[in-house]
Amino acid sequence: xxxxKYHHGDLKNALLRAGIDxxxxxxxxxxxxxxxxxxxxxxxxxxxxxxxxLNGLLAAIAAEGYRRHKAYMQEGITPESSRPEQxxxxxxxxxxxxxxxxxxxxxMFSPVRGTLRDPDLTAAARESYAVLKGIAERIDxxxxxxPDAALxxxxxxxxxxxxxxxxYASQEAGTARCGGIAPPDVATVIPGxxxxx
Amino acid sequence: xxxxKYHHGDLKNALLRAGIDxxxxxxxxxxxxxxxxxxxxxxxxxxxxxxxxLNGLLAAIAAEGYRRHKAYMQEGITPESSRPEQxxxxxxxxxxxxxxxxxxxxxMFSPVRGTLRDPDLTAAARESYAVLKGIAERIDxxxxxxPDAALxxxxxxxxxxxxxxxxYASQEAGTARCGGIAPPDVATVIPGxxxxx
DNA sequence: CCGAGTTGTTTCCACTGTCTACATTCTGCT
DNA sequence: AGCAGAATGTAGACAGTGGAAACAACTCGG
Numbered sequence: 001x002x003x004x005k006y007h008h009g010d011l012k013n014a015l016l017r018a019g020i021d022x023x024x025x026x027x028x029x030x031x032x033x034x035x036x037x038x039x040x041x042x043x044x045x046x047x048x049x050x051x052x053x054l055n056g057l058l059a060a061i062a063a064e065g066y067r068r069h070k071a072y073m074q075e076g077i078t079p080e081s082s083r084p085e086q087x088x089x090x091x092x093x094x095x096x097x098x099x100x101x102x103x104x105x106x107x108m109f110s111p112v113r114g115t116l117r118d119p120d121l122t123a124a125a126r127e128s129y130a131v132l133k134g135i136a137e138r139i140d141x142x143x144x145x146x147p148d149a150a151l152x153x154x155x156x157x158x159x160x161x162x163x164x165x166x167x168y169a170s171q172e173a174g175t176a177r178c179g180g181i182a183p184p185d186v187a188t189v190i191p192g193x194x195x196x197x
Numbered sequence: 198x199x200x201x202k203y204h205h206g207d208l209k210n211a212l213l214r215a216g217i218d219x220x221x222x223x224x225x226x227x228x229x230x231x232x233x234x235x236x237x238x239x240x241x242x243x244x245x246x247x248x249x250x251l252n253g254l255l256a257a258i259a260a261e262g263y264r265r266h267k268a269y270m271q272e273g274i275t276p277e278s279s280r281p282e283q284x285x286x287x288x289x290x291x292x293x294x295x296x297x298x299x300x301x302x303x304x305m306f307s308p309v310r311g312t313l314r315d316p317d318l319t320a321a322a323r324e325s326y327a328v329l330k331g332i333a334e335r336i337d338x339x340x341x342x343x344p345d346a347a348l349x350x351x352x353x354x355x356x357x358x359x360x361x362x363x364x365y366a367s368q369e370a371g372t373a374r375c376g377g378i379a380p381p382d383v384a385t386v387i388p389g390x391x392x393x394x
Numbered sequence: 395c396c397g398a399g400t401t402g403t404t405t406c407c408a409c410t411g412t413c414t415a416c417a418t419t420c421t422g423c424t
Numbered sequence: 425a426g427c428a429g430a431a432t433g434t435a436g437a438c439a440g441t442g443g444a445a446a447c448a449a450c451t452c453g454g
Binding site: 007008011042043044045046048049050 | 431432433434435436
Binding site: 007027028103106108109111155156158160161162163164166167 | 224225300303306308309352353355356357358359360361363364379
């Protein structure tokens with residue numbers, strides 16, 4: 001770590017961190033290319049050398065968000081965890097991530113500034129989705145039978161937990177929509193599944 | 198409809214229609230104050246007389262979206278409809294709205310340009326939510342018991358259908374997340390409810 | 395008929411993202 | 425070692441944005 005270098009050395013990650021910091025502090029509206037560059041102590045055109053414009057930078061931040069999202073879901077899951085424990089941990093992690101990182105969650109699942117297209121982003125999203133998918137594969141849900149039963153269970157699971165997280169994440173908007181009542185804990189609303197193993 | 202008046206006469210509604218048109222044609226990114234004003238044939242500062250800046254206009258558009266959303270859910274429901282028919286119609290309407298108006302759906306449920314605060318908007322959102330809530334009240338769901346059973350069922354219902362609509366609305370992003378498989382029909386994934394009446 | 399309020403225009407400002415030309419540093423080849 | 429060229433960062437210009445203020449045109453009640 002030299003005192004002052006013309007070349008930053010690790011500007012790419014510095015920009016990512018600066019972006020996430022601003023996201024947490026000021027939310028989505030404050031997330032401008034110039035603000036991020038300034039926070040990283042660099043001129044406003046410098047990010048161009050590492051990302052494809054603002055959209056590229058936002059996509060990279062969203063990808064990092066998906067990695068943390070996945071980590072939240074996996075937290076508390078050990079090899080000894082039973083299936084119901086795994087499911088509960090993943091769903092709680094999903095919702096907890098949305099609550100603790102509302103702006104990041106919004107960036108990840110919102111059509112902000114056009115569609116973010118980035119191979120790394122879609123890969124990270126797929127990996128986070130795979131956590132739920134992996135758990136859903138071993139679930140036997142009463143109404144799900146036939147060839148695409150696994151897909152339907154997985155869809156059901158994702159839809160529910162995502163809708164719930166969305167509702168829970170934006171507390172003020174959510175409670176306004178729900179008539180001012182705080183939503184109950186996710187585990188108490190979870191559908192009745194049974195497990196294959 | 199006089200040929201040309203200095204005063205538009207119905208600029209407020211003209212701006213709303215212009216905004217929704219642009220939303221359908223170009224999506225959220227194209228929805229700028231100046232573009233809307235231009236489409237309504239008026240200078241970019243004119244909307245200020247009818248809305249509280251861009252956010253106010255977006256809030257009004259979102260409120261109109263919630264009214265249409267409600268209409269979608271109520272479509273096909275007659276006084277003779279059975280409860281299961283009502284539930285299926287409302288959920289299909291919810292998803293159909295998201296599919297046929299993806300940009301409007303995104304505006305309604307996304308934290309676009311800061312939080313939209315408007316009494317008319319929250320009222321319209323509440324009314325659309327009330328459709329599902331009204332149906333949920335008569336549902337008996339096996340895992341829902343106790344004092345807040347109705348609330349939990351209602352949350353469960355809203356969470357699921359919203360998450361599903363969100364997943365289904367943005368087809369490309371959705372299928373990317375699901376591993377390239379198109380999600381199945383909402384009615385085949387719907388949880389097993391029984392009805393009180 | 396006229397003054398006040400409403401509605402729309404014009405002009406300016408700060409800010410944004412992107413582009414181009416240029417400066418500096420690093421890397422690899424001879 | 426030395427030097428060409430790539431990589432990285434800077435400076436400035438540009439078109440676009442939303443907002444604010446001063447001004448103009450129209451409407452309407454006394």
